[in-house]
Amino acid sequence: SRSLNLAVIPGDGIGQEVVAQGLKVLSAVLPQDVKLETKEYDFGAKRYHATGETLTDADLDALKQHDAILLGAIGDPSVPSGVLERGFLLKLRFAFDHHVNLRPSKLLPGVATPLAGQPEIDFVVVREGTEGPYTGNGGTIRKGTPQEVATEVSVNTAFGVERVVRDAFARAQARPRKKLTLVHKNNVLTFAGHLWTNIFTKVAEEFPEVTTDYIHVDAATIYLVTDPGRFDVIVTDNLFGDIITDLAAAVSGGIGVAASGNINPSGEFPSMFEPVHGSAPDIAGQGKADPSATVLSVALLLRHVGYEAEAAAIEEAVSADLAERVGKPARSTAEIGDALAVRVAG
Amino acid sequence: SRSLNLAVIPGDGIGQEVVAQGLKVLSAVLPQDVKLETKEYDFGAKRYHATGETLTDADLDALKQHDAILLGAIGDPSVPSGVLERGFLLKLRFAFDHHVNLRPSKLLPGVATPLAGQPEIDFVVVREGTEGPYTGNGGTIRKGTPQEVATEVSVNTAFGVERVVRDAFARAQARPRKKLTLVHKNNVLTFAGHLWTNIFTKVAEEFPEVTTDYIHVDAATIYLVTDPGRFDVIVTDNLFGDIITDLAAAVSGGIGVAASGNINPSGEFPSMFEPVHGSAPDIAGQGKADPSATVLSVALLLRHVGYEAEAAAIEEAVSADLAERVGKPARSTAEIGDALAVRVAG
Ligand SMILES: CC(C)[C@H](C(=O)O)[C@@H](O)C(=O)O
Ligand SMILES: CC(C)[C@H](C(=O)O)[C@@H](O)C(=O)O
Numbered sequence: 001s002r003s004l005n006l007a008v009i010p011g012d013g014i015g016q017e018v019v020a021q022g023l024k025v026l027s028a029v030l031p032q033d034v035k036l037e038t039k040e041y042d043f044g045a046k047r048y049h050a051t052g053e054t055l056t057d058a059d060l061d062a063l064k065q066h067d068a069i070l071l072g073a074i075g076d077p078s079v080p081s082g083v084l085e086r087g088f089l090l091k092l093r094f095a096f097d098h099h100v101n102l103r104p105s106k107l108l109p110g111v112a113t114p115l116a117g118q119p120e121i122d123f124v125v126v127r128e129g130t131e132g133p134y135t136g137n138g139g140t141i142r143k144g145t146p147q148e149v150a151t152e153v154s155v156n157t158a159f160g161v162e163r164v165v166r167d168a169f170a171r172a173q174a175r176p177r178k179k180l181t182l183v184h185k186n187n188v189l190t191f192a193g194h195l196w197t198n199i200f201t202k203v204a205e206e207f208p209e210v211t212t213d214y215i216h217v218d219a220a221t222i223y224l225v226t227d228p229g230r231f232d233v234i235v236t237d238n239l240f241g242d243i244i245t246d247l248a249a250a251v252s253g254g255i256g257v258a259a260s261g262n263i264n265p266s267g268e269f270p271s272m273f274e275p276v277h278g279s280a281p282d283i284a285g286q287g288k289a290d291p292s293a294t295v296l297s298v299a300l301l302l303r304h305v306g307y308e309a310e311a312a313a314i315e316e317a318v319s320a321d322l323a324e325r326v327g328k329p330a331r332s333t334a335e336i337g338d339a340l341a342v343r344v345a346g
Numbered sequence: 347s348r349s350l351n352l353a354v355i356p357g358d359g360i361g362q363e364v365v366a367q368g369l370k371v372l373s374a375v376l377p378q379d380v381k382l383e384t385k386e387y388d389f390g391a392k393r394y395h396a397t398g399e400t401l402t403d404a405d406l407d408a409l410k411q412h413d414a415i416l417l418g419a420i421g422d423p424s425v426p427s428g429v430l431e432r433g434f435l436l437k438l439r440f441a442f443d444h445h446v447n448l449r450p451s452k453l454l455p456g457v458a459t460p461l462a463g464q465p466e467i468d469f470v471v472v473r474e475g476t477e478g479p480y481t482g483n484g485g486t487i488r489k490g491t492p493q494e495v496a497t498e499v500s501v502n503t504a505f506g507v508e509r510v511v512r513d514a515f516a517r518a519q520a521r522p523r524k525k526l527t528l529v530h531k532n533n534v535l536t537f538a539g540h541l542w543t544n545i546f547t548k549v550a551e552e553f554p555e556v557t558t559d560y561i562h563v564d565a566a567t568i569y570l571v572t573d574p575g576r577f578d579v580i581v582t583d584n585l586f587g588d589i590i591t592d593l594a595a596a597v598s599g600g601i602g603v604a605a606s607g608n609i610n611p612s613g614e615f616p617s618m619f620e621p622v623h624g625s626a627p628d629i630a631g632q633g634k635a636d637p638s639a640t641v642l643s644v645a646l647l648l649r650h651v652g653y654e655a656e657a658a659a660i661e662e663a664v665s666a667d668l669a670e671r672v673g674k675p676a677r678s679t680a681e682i683g684d685a686l687a688v689r690v691a692g
Binding site: 081082085086090113114115116117133134136138139140142144145146147148149150151152153154155156157158159162185186187188189190191192193194195197198217218219221222224225226239242243244245246247249250251254255 | 427428431432436459460461462463479480482484485486488489490491492493494495496497498499500501502503504505508531532533534535536537538539540541543544563564565567568570571572585588589590591592593595596597600601
């Protein structure tokens with residue numbers, strides 16, 4: 001009999017509520033013969049305040065034992081900015097070499113968008129996850145004085161760029177439109193820009209069926225609001241990917257439905273799946289959070305570990321549920337979770 | 347009698363066409379007693395191909411003699427990416443210490459926006475112009491090999507951050523809503539983030555009437571499409587400013603109407619004014635480009651050199667012209683320039 005062994009990290013704020021619904025839908029969709037095991041971990045603000053720890057080596061060893069990780073959200077205003085981000089989330093992405101940060105954007109029928117004219121939107125961003133300006137390289141001298149200098153170093157390697165670019169080409173190749181756009185700022189960040197552009201051009205030769213283009217990150221934000229339909233697969237660096245995927249989420253239905261995977265394609269380490277949204281402390285504990293983004297992250301998780309039919313069933317259920325919401329009163333987090341669980345089971 | 351002595355750089359592509367209209371409107375609006383002198387400079391792709399030069403020390407000495415600079419657009423596909431950007435545009439911004447990159451966004455009546463519901467948009471971005479990831483610091487080792495490493499160093503100084511933050515506070519103070527938002531990514535780029543955040547908090551004490559807030563750059567892109575009305579003045583670093591001002595232009599009527607100033611507030615060097623759009627080689631020479639962004643850049647130029655009434659007259663003329671366009675056939679670049687010249691003269 002098969003088994004699926006998950007690490008579950010509800011985290012802070014609405015993380016708790018949405019992860020509960022994610023697990024509910026997961027249990028409902030999994031075939032009977034699959035033994036689901038979950039172990040909950042208490043990372044986040046509470047543990048940090050109690051112990052000063054964000055993510056220890058022992059924690060990493062424990063997490064390594066799982067097939068995959070489901071994360072709600074980490075972050076709380078009581079913790080100084082950067083502590084949990086660098087100490088937990090980025091530490092985990094780097095330690096487990098999550099170099100493919102996968103963020104699909106699809107405007108589902110009936111879902112509201114801030115854009116006029118309800119454009120067709122169906123693309124996926126492959127964001128590099130282990131390099132660029134996110135490495136923590138840099139520093140400060142003369143802190144707090146009028147002579148302070150602070151640097152941030154974006155580190156880009158041929159190794160790191162090539163593997164994520166190749167992954168993105170393979171994903172583009174597998175989609176009907178077979179189109180890949182590189183987003184960077186190679187006219188200003190010329191060192192990193194040349195590396196990205198050269199590798200992109202080189203790897204393109206291995207994928208003759210894939211149509212390619214290049215867009216500067218500033219122009220990409222324009223197209224994301226004026227012509228999002230032009231995008232199929234986008235590959236970009238860690239920081240540009242962070243920025244454009246929030247915008248992509250906003251135009252394709254909001255962060256209530258934006259899912260993401262932090263993927264280690266080799267399987268050497270477990271991959272982690274999480275909604276793009278944060279812990280939203282302002283609405284935590286009120287049953288107001290939309291669990292759809294987490295439920296869709298569960299679908300990405302299932303696809304990653306080989307349950308394609310179950311992943312598709314979840315995506316169809318969320319799509320149908322969203323279409324049905326139009327004009328109806330708002331439901332609670334748990335009500336949406338219940339409805340999705342019924343759909344995937346039925 | 348007064349005089350205004352301008353350097354005019356039409357540049358490449360549509361730059362030529364739009365600058366001609368900018369000068370037309372400028373001549374029409376200037377009071378009779380002001381002696382307008384202009385000197386044209388041939389920077390851009392043509393000169394680069396002919397001489398290999400982008401901007402020499404002698405060029406900088408010549409430009410220094412002017413009261414201000416009007417730029418069309420620089421860039422052509424025949425020149426490798428980065429050559430004119432770094433060799434001309436950024437070189438000029440850095441040489442003349444254009445540390446306040448001013449980019450207003452106002453959705454004028456009748457102007458189309460990709461956003462649903464025609465929201466109210468009226469804010470200005472103060473983008474730092476001489477530091478951050480734009481300094482050209484960084485480098486490449488083992489170029490072209492599988493072991494290539496490319497770095498980009500964002501350099502941030504207390505001196506550079508404080509002067510632009512103070513400028514932004516002063517601008518917020520002078521506006522009715524008196525609100526200033528710092529946009530950064532201080533939870534990940536913690537070295538630069540702390541510098542920006544600390545200085546922002548410190549300078550805020552000098553401006554007790556200004557309401558302040560802080561938003562991560564990724565979240566800022568969400569607000570720019572879901573709630574742009576929340577912004578009054580934004581201050582941000584060079585790269586984040588580049589990205590969000592293109593998005594800001596897109597939501598507030600497009601880059602056909604987005605103006606910018608590269609300002610040296612001390613007056614030690616001439617400031618430069620340019621449309622946010624590029625040289626658009628695909629439509630160059632066809633009379634299709636909208637000169638409004640350049641004409642509005644002329645207004646920013648006039649305000650900078652002390653002609654507030656004339657600046658306001660241009661802004662009113664462009665606003666009226668845009669409102670009148672609705673439902674009418676498209677006019678040529680020169681026709682729009684003519685109409686604006688008539689309006690400001692009348
Ligand atoms: C919380 C933050 C560190 C994170 C990031 O910048 O990657 C978030 O914005 C995201 O996109 O997952
Ligand atoms: C052309 C390029 C160098 C420039 C920049 O990045 O600053 C442009 O995008 C702008 O915003 O003025």
